[in-house]
Amino acid sequence: MSALKEQLTAAMKDAMRAKEKARLGVFRMALSAIKQIEVDERIEPDDARVLALLDKLIKQRKDSATQYRDAGRPELAETEEAEIVVLQEFLPTQLSDAEVDALIDDAISQTGAAGMQDMGKVMGILKPQLQGRADMGAASGKVRAKLN
Structure with a gap:
């Protein structure tokens, strides 16, 4: 079992004990997505795959x-943003813009x-280095700007 999956499972149990319904729901949703990968692909996802999944879930919540904000439903937007905060607890520390720029220059x-x-080619090298540590969309824009 991947270390991230173990952390999520432990956090889910802690949320159950503390009766934190909102956090519990987020953990169950994340573990459900991991379980779906296990069933669909018949594999045990490693930490990199779980990290990519958490990134995807965060991106979905941001969207x-x-x-919700555009539709005039701020209470629903706040719920999504609270879920983002919970999921971000399991991501590695974010890289600064200078660190991302250095990695991009190195990859180029x-x-x-x-x-x-x-x-x-450049994004192929960058993706494993930036996964979960920086916004891939922003990094892609920076690469595009440097290559033009």
């Missing part, structure tokens, strides 16, 4: 919160990227 020099046609 939902934005849509490693691949010898000269233009936009090499963006896939």
Whole structure:
């Protein structure tokens, strides 16, 4: 079992004991998504895969919160944002902009990227380094800007 899955399971048990319904729901949702991967793909996801899943869940919550705010439902947006905070507890510490820029420069020099046609190579190197530690969309924009 991956260490992140174990942490989520332990946090779920703690939330049950403390009768924290909101946190408990978030943990159950995350563990359910992990279980679905296990059943669908017949694999035991490693920490990298669980981290990618948590990233995906956070992105979904951010999108939902934005849509709720646009629709004039701030109470639902606040619920989504509270879930984001709970999920972020399990992500590694976020990288600063300077650290992301340094990793991008390093990846560009490693691949010898000269233009936009090499963006896939650069992102292939960056993705495992940035997964869960930085916003991939923002990193992609920075790579695009540097390659142009």
